[in-house]
Amino acid sequence: MSAAEELAFETLARTISDRAGLTLESYKPKCLKRRIAVRMRACGVHTYRDYASVLDRTPAELERLRDALTINVTRFYRNPETWNALRRRVLPDLVEGRQGRVRAWSAGCSSGEEPHTIAMVLADELERRDRGGWLERVAVDATDIDRESLLRAQAGRYRTEAFNETPPDLLQRYTEAAGDGRLVAERLRALVSVAALDLGEGRAPHPPYDLILCRNVVIYFERPMQERVFNLFVDSLAPGGYLVLGKVETLFGPARDRLAIVDTRERIYRRPA
Ligand SMILES: C[S@@+](CC[C@H](N)C(=O)[O-])C[C@H]1O[C@@H](n2cnc3c(N)ncnc32)[C@H](O)[C@@H]1O
Known part of the structure; x- marks a missing residue:
């Protein structure tokens, strides 16, 4: 990842922490990036900066991201x-x-x-x-x-x-x-x-x-x-x-x-x- 991308990622992570009320420090950076990448793909954007503006424009996306970050959840015979x-x-x-x-x-x-x-x-x-x-x-x-x-x-x-x-x-x-x-x-x-x-x-x-x-x-x-x-x-x-x-x-x-x-x-x- 380039220095500019790393910076964009840090800015995005701060926005997410503030707005979604999640302490992102408790996530492994690799895992965090992977989860955010899944949401970026679903929204059809390719840069952290573009994803930050999707988050700005779409309150529902913040909810989905929050879910995406906390969904390591599955189990046998679920429901x-x-x-x-x-x-x-x-x-x-x-x-x-x-x-x-x-x-x-x-x-x-x-x-x-x-x-x-x-x-x-x-x-x-x-x-x-x-x-x-x-x-x-x-x-x-x-x-x-x-x-x-x-x-x-x-x-x-x-x-x-x-x-x-x-x-x-x-x-x-x-x-x-x-x-x-x-x-x-x-x-x-x-x-x-x-x-x-x-x-x-x-x-x-x-x-x-x-x-x-x-x-x-x-x-x-x-x-x-x-x-x-x-x-x-x-x-x-x-x-x-x-x-x-x-x-x-x-x-x-x-x-x-x-x-x-x-x-x-x-x-x-x-x-x-
Ligand atoms: C909450 S888990 C669901 C697991 C299981 N189906 C269940 O209900 O217990 C959601 C899964 O969807 C996967 N996922 C998200 N976006 C996807 C995509 N575009 N293509 C395939 N899998 C995706 C995630 O990686 C995650 O493992």
Whole structure:
């Protein structure tokens, strides 16, 4: 980074500290820059100075940045009611109808808790039907823009607290103790393919998908970008495939007209077969 850029970054960091009420000194500079870069990309600006003027003009952006800086948050079985609805209303049809050939995508997977939860609930669904042998037909793509998070996703090893919401039987059957944390079982890790992908690129890794989860990600995007991403998801779904958004995210635009609602509260949608 040039001296001028470094200076612009310091000025921006001071503005953020003052206006967002965050003590940025408590963040690692590398982590801070990475998070700010994610927001800059979402706003379509390339310099710290331009981003500072976006912050000046748009109060909502300050909120999003604050969220972005504090979102190292994800966990296994996050929002249990969503996973319970998925297991009750979606998975039985998916695994039987496709004889276990289920292709899923966790878009914005962070450190991998979500894609590994997908692998767990699919394994559970198959094993309860005596179809454990079909597990090798399952594929879960896990993508995120943040390469450091992806390294953790790849390792599949987590602190015990990451599983606080996980049903005990899933925890016991699909993870094992590893040092002071837990490791996701090898047979599940083998199903999850981790890759870097910026959703702004407008492409999916390996469509068509039977199940796409994109939760707590689009909330940080501007509306036109949200609309593009929603269209990408619908285009990437197989006929009869399902899309799940985060609990505070709402589908709108042309994508909304192309999907049927399965569960309004849990934000589960389906592409007609
Ligand atoms: C709060 S986490 C959500 C993790 C998980 N989906 C969940 O709900 O627990 C949001 C993730 O979105 C990722 N993200 C933000 N902008 C992105 C983009 N343009 N493309 C891909 N991932 C992005 C962030 O790096 C972060 O890991």
